[in-house]
Amino acid sequence: MLDNLTQRLAKVVKTMRGEARLTEANTAEMLREVRMALLEADVALPAVREFIARVKEKALGEEVISSLSPGQALVGVVQRELAAIMGADLGPEAAQISFAQQPPAIILMAGLQGVGKTTTVGKLAKYLKEQKKKKVLTVSADVYRPAAIAQLQSVTAQVGADFFPSTAQDKPVEIALAALDWAKKHYHDVLIIDTAGRLGIDEAMMQEIAAVHGAVKPIETLFVVDAMLGQDAINTAKAFNDALPLTGIVLTKLDGDSRGGAALSVRHITGKPIKFAGVSEKLDGLEAFDPTRMANRVLGMGDILALVEEARKGVDAKAAADLAAKVKSGGKFDMNDFKAQLSQMKNMGGMANLVDKLPAQFQQAAGNANMDQADKQVRRMVGIIDSMTAAERAKPELIKATRKRRIAAGAGVQVQEVNRMLTQFEQMQTMMKKLSGGGMMKMMRSMKGMMPGLR
Known part of the structure; x- marks a missing residue:
């Protein structure tokens, strides 16, 4: 995500940190690099101008000049202004979904065709159901696109929310009012209305969505908006903002956008907060947008908080506690435990998703590794374990030559892959043994010795 921009800015940040003194010359050089990086990332020119002006004013201010480490202080200015241009200056409440009305809270989704709007409705329903504990109803008022209604019904069923049926013969305003009536009668907390998209902005589309908006308020x-559209994303955002009283933006396909310009521009152009970002195609791939954390990621500082949240969502706390108790009491780490560890890694979004949230230096260290290949390897390892009998999973030492051939054939892999997986399992088993019987404390003590300031 945002690869090119992150690499360019991370390099600038590294140079800035090393500056013992700030002068007009080296500050101007740094700002020129930042400006070029932003323009290459397809950030709108007005947003770039404002950002550079704000950084320049503060960079040459007393606070930075008089700092003991002006380079570090300047990095802080860039980080704060980057967060501000993405919406941090609007305050934390601006990015929240508002429920300040008599239920159901109605959410109207607008946008062009092909930006992932219908899938985003499903993702948002899942987010509100699981994160906010809301009873959610979805409805499609898209009576033009073939299979749009069926698609929404399918994704709604997948996320476990409720769906209000409609047909292509119905009128969008009537669909929305009927769904609202149903939501009130069945005590739904939230009603999400998916509207029709077009390949381009047209008058009929705007009149129709304005009519739906006026009917359900x-x-x-x-x-x-699709983050990969670059400047086009900014133009369509402006057109919709002029036609509708927008309250927020949802950026989709941010995982596929190496430039990242839309994330920095859309808020600046519309004045509306980015509330969510689609970070993967999966139905749980929607994140509440946090400008400060996004600024950290763009500058190559990583997003450790998001990594912790990912771990909290993906890790089964009870299973982890049970495994810890088992290992501590001298129980043997077996293939069932190994498979559970691999599955938890998959639940956290895979290697690429985890590495994306690490600071730049760690991303560079992992840069040579093929993350997609690593994820495929994890899936193959799970397949190999699934090809074992219950006895083999409980006692891996039973697995000799003939069993290896049978397991390899069952998993559709070569025997060498089975051998490789068994070696990795043994390494994990050895590590688990070390953690039992006070080994954890020894490990922590040795880590403490390596880390200055923790003694």
């Missing part, structure tokens, strides 16, 4: 009107 949503508390949230979210504009869904």
Whole structure:
């Protein structure tokens, strides 16, 4: 995500940190590099101008000049201004979904065709159901695109929310009002209305969505925009913002965008906060947008908080506690435990997703590794374990030559892969043995000795 911009800015940040003194010359050089990086990332020119002006004013201010480490202080200025241009200056409440009305809270989704709007409705329903504990109803008012209604019904069922049926013969305003009536009668907390998209902005589309908006008076009107559109994303955001009283933006396909310009521009152009970002194609791939954390990621500082949240969502706390108790009491780490560890890694979004949230130096260290290949390897290892009998999973030492051939054939891999997986399992088993019987404390003590300031 945002690879090119992150690499360019991380390099600038590294140079800035090393500056013992700030002068007009080296500050101007740094700002020129930042400006070029932003323009290459397809950031709108007005947003770039404002950002550079704000950084320049503060960079040559007393606070930075008089700092003991002006380079570090300047990095802080860039980070804060980057966060501000993405919406941090609007305050934390601006990025929250509002429920300040008599239920159901109505969310109207707007945007062009092909930006992932219908899938985003499903993702948002899942987010509100699981993170906010809301009873959610979805409805499609898209009566033009073939299979749009069926698609929404399918994704809604997958996330476990409720769906209000509609047909291509119905009128969008009537669909929305009927769904609202149903939501009230069945005590739903939230109603999400998916609207029709077009390949381009046209008058009929704007009139129709304005009519739906006027009929149901949503508390949230979210504009869904494809982050990969670059400058086009900014132009469509402006057109929708002029036609509708938008309350926020949802950026989709941010995982596929190496430039990242839309994330920095859309908020600046519309004045509306980015509320969510689609970070993967999976139905749980929607994140509440945090400008400060996104600024850290763009500058190559990583997003450790997001990594912790990912771990909290993906890791089964009870299973982890049970495994710790088992190992501590001298129980043997077996293939069932190994498979559980691999599955938890998959639940956290895979290697690429985890590495994306690490600081730049760690990403560079992992840069030579093929993350997609690593994820495939994890899937193959799970397949190999699934090809074992219950006895083999409980006692891996039973697995000799003939069993290896049978397991390899069952998993559709070569025997060498089975051998490689068994070697990795043995390494994990050895590590687990070390953690039992006070080994954890020894390991912590040795780590403490390596880390200055923790003694």
